[in-house]
Amino acid sequence: VRSYAVVGLGAVGGLYGGRLAAAGFPVHFLVRRDAEAIRAGGLHVRSVDGDRTVADVSVTDDPTAIPPVDVVLVATKTTSWESVAPVLGTLAGPGTVVVMLQNGLGVEERAAAAAPGATVLGGLCFVCARLEAPGRIDHVDYGTVNLAEHRADGAPAGVTDAVAAVAEDLTASGSAVVTNPDLVTARWKKLVWNIPYNGLSVVVGAGTDELMADPDARALVEVLMREVQAGASADGRTIDDAFVEQMLVDTERMTPYATSMRLDFDGGRPLEIDAIYRAPLARARAAGIAMPATEALARQLAFLDRRARA
Amino acid sequence: VRSYAVVGLGAVGGLYGGRLAAAGFPVHFLVRRDAEAIRAGGLHVRSVDGDRTVADVSVTDDPTAIPPVDVVLVATKTTSWESVAPVLGTLAGPGTVVVMLQNGLGVEERAAAAAPGATVLGGLCFVCARLEAPGRIDHVDYGTVNLAEHRADGAPAGVTDAVAAVAEDLTASGSAVVTNPDLVTARWKKLVWNIPYNGLSVVVGAGTDELMADPDARALVEVLMREVQAGASADGRTIDDAFVEQMLVDTERMTPYATSMRLDFDGGRPLEIDAIYRAPLARARAAGIAMPATEALARQLAFLDRRARA
Numbered sequence: 228v229r230s231y232a233v234v235g236l237g238a239v240g241g242l243y244g245g246r247l248a249a250a251g252f253p254v255h256f257l258v259r260r261d262a263e264a265i266r267a268g269g270l271h272v273r274s275v276d277g278d279r280t281v282a283d284v285s286v287t288d289d290p291t292a293i294p295p296v297d298v299v300l301v302a303t304k305t306t307s308w309e310s311v312a313p314v315l316g317t318l319a320g321p322g323t324v325v326v327m328l329q330n331g332l333g334v335e336e337r338a339a340a341a342a343p344g345a346t347v348l349g350g351l352c353f354v355c356a357r358l359e360a361p362g363r364i365d366h367v368d369y370g371t372v373n374l375a376e377h378r379a380d381g382a383p384a385g386v387t388d389a390v391a392a393v394a395e396d397l398t399a400s401g402s403a404v405v406t407n408p409d410l411v412t413a414r415w416k417k418l419v420w421n422i423p424y425n426g427l428s429v430v431v432g433a434g435t436d437e438l439m440a441d442p443d444a445r446a447l448v449e450v451l452m453r454e455v456q457a458g459a460s461a462d463g464r465t466i467d468d469a470f471v472e473q474m475l476v477d478t479e480r481m482t483p484y485a486t487s488m489r490l491d492f493d494g495g496r497p498l499e500i501d502a503i504y505r506a507p508l509a510r511a512r513a514a515g516i517a518m519p520a521t522e523a524l525a526r527q528l529a530f531l532d533r534r535a536r537a
Numbered sequence: 538v539r540s541y542a543v544v545g546l547g548a549v550g551g552l553y554g555g556r557l558a559a560a561g562f563p564v565h566f567l568v569r570r571d572a573e574a575i576r577a578g579g580l581h582v583r584s585v586d587g588d589r590t591v592a593d594v595s596v597t598d599d600p601t602a603i604p605p606v607d608v609v610l611v612a613t614k615t616t617s618w619e620s621v622a623p624v625l626g627t628l629a630g631p632g633t634v635v636v637m638l639q640n641g642l643g644v645e646e647r648a649a650a651a652a653p654g655a656t657v658l659g660g661l662c663f664v665c666a667r668l669e670a671p672g673r674i675d676h677v678d679y680g681t682v683n684l685a686e687h688r689a690d691g692a693p694a695g696v697t698d699a700v701a702a703v704a705e706d707l708t709a710s711g712s713a714v715v716t717n718p719d720l721v722t723a724r725w726k727k728l729v730w731n732i733p734y735n736g737l738s739v740v741v742g743a744g745t746d747e748l749m750a751d752p753d754a755r756a757l758v759e760v761l762m763r764e765v766q767a768g769a770s771a772d773g774r775t776i777d778d779a780f781v782e783q784m785l786v787d788t789e790r791m792t793p794y795a796t797s798m799r800l801d802f803d804g805g806r807p808l809e810i811d812a813i814y815r816a817p818l819a820r821a822r823a824a825g826i827a828m829p830a831t832e833a834l835a836r837q838l839a840f841l842d843r844r845a846r847a
Contacts, residue, residue, distance in 0.1 A: 430740060431840050443839035450833065519829035523760065529753035530741055 240302030331502025461514035550612030641812025771824035
């Protein structure tokens with residue numbers, strides 16, 4: 228039985244880590260605050276796919292109090308990376324598998340730098356969930372984790388033993404998993420959704436349903452998706468037109484969805500602009516590709532984020 | 538002494554028409570509503586450049602009640618064009634001078650179509666003023682009118698007799714006037730300001746001062762200005778870099794300014810997206826030039842406008 232550390236007990240860490248703990252895996256949560264309250268009250272996952280309660284939850288705010296583990300799930304926001312990087316150095320050593328349950332591009336690169344010798348995976352969460360209170364997660368829709376292994380040279384790693392092992396555990400604990408031979412393609416494909424909907428949901432304050440029902444908003448969503456497709460292409464990854472069209476159709480049929488960025492904005496938290504926008508923009512620019520509508524959206528978000536925190 | 542009809546008694550019609558009336562020109566105002574209240578209460582212009590009161594104001598909601606005039610000032614929003622076009626057919630005939638005190642591109646073309654045989658001028662107002670109540674105008678800053686004559690072939694008309702005549706009257710009544718030999722250049726130059734600031738002031742809900750103080754918002758403003766510059770170039774008009782840079786510097790030094798589009802949005806009025814965005818986008822596109830950040834902004838505005846009126 229593999230043991231786990233989960234960095235961050237928000238919606239994502241609580242959902243996937245909570246299921247692992249409830250399934251009997253040794254799971255240790257690292258939080259920045261509320262450790263005592265969560266220990267006293269337990270971890271409660273209310274989920275469309277079945278509720279879980281972990282009464283005897285192992286949770287601490289001290290990374291050195293966590294025993295050596297096989298797998299570290301990083302489930303913090305990308306915006307708190309500065310405080311997470313040293314923690315990763317403590318929790319992960321050679322042989323540890325680190326799974327980045329984060330949004331955006333480039334998150335595995337920095338994890339690899341922070342945990343030398345570790346095997347780094349990306350875990351892309353397609354999930355609608357939120358933290359209601361410390362230790363209380365509400366999972367309302369979706370939930371698949373797309374797993375793929377990072378390679379330093381950026382090439383597809385294939386479905387490695389580490390990917391298969393983590394996929395096995397997540398599946399055993401009741402989470403849906405897709406394994407992917409190429410992390411970079413998976414990340415760009417997720418951006419096809421995140422770049423339009425996360426940003427527009429904040430800038431014009433609308434849900435996915437409103438955006439898809441309006442001809443101009445929908446057209447802008449598609450323009451942004453096409454820019455991401457071009458960015459991926461510049462990065463050596465092909466996303467075909469059918470994928471973009473399917474994403475539009477799927478979102479149209481989707482339950483109205485409050486994006487993670489909208490939840491962050493409404494909650495007064497910093498926005499993940501670096502990971503979701505600036506990193507892909509920089510990657511595309513380095514390859515000579517402009518993403519002008521994406522860049523405009525990123526700058527609007529940066530303005531709103533800065534003003535909200537001023 | 539030339540006689541005037543003024544279509545629309547908002548901030549612009551009230552300011553320039555009110556000054557003409559106060560200076561002794563025969564001026565007849567056409568309004569859609571509040572004619573009686575304005576007739577009873579008079580026209581009051583409070584202005585940084587001196588107040589004016591017209592106690593005995595000629596105002597009606599019936600275009601056929603207005604006697605033949607030499608000059609028609611069109612001071613309605615571009616969004617109400619459908620109701621203004623037939624009025625123009627009534628008020629203006631061959632020999633009448635029609636001055637379009639409106640924003641955007643293409644407004645003179647449609648005026649020329651609505652008033653066959655009339656001489657059509659553009660009057661670009663650089664002014665910060667608002668309608669406080671029927672017949673009550675508050676003019677807080679700026680105020681120069683940039684006059685130029687429209688030609689059916691789009692070529693520069695030079696400073697024509699009609700331009701000189703209207704300039705003389707406006708100047709005599711206390712308004713600052715600049716005459717311009719080329720209407721199309723003047724219109725594109727105004728768009729260099731209007732396209733970034735009008736749109737962003739609505740979409741991110743910020744004043745010019747906030748936009749200029751934020752590095753991302755300011756960078757986006759400049760991107761949008763450069764796109765307008767490229768659009769003008771595609772339309773055969775050169776706007777040099779120094780103009781764009783001066784516009785940035787001037788706006789930085791400006792008194793914080795609520796754009797006309799922001800006032801419209803806050804007032805629940807339709808936004809001038811056709812004239813300020815779609816017309817220049819179409820003109821540029823027809824010449825093979827993309828304005829992607831401008832188009833993204835236009836689509837965001839269209840979404841917000843549609844939602845606000847739903």
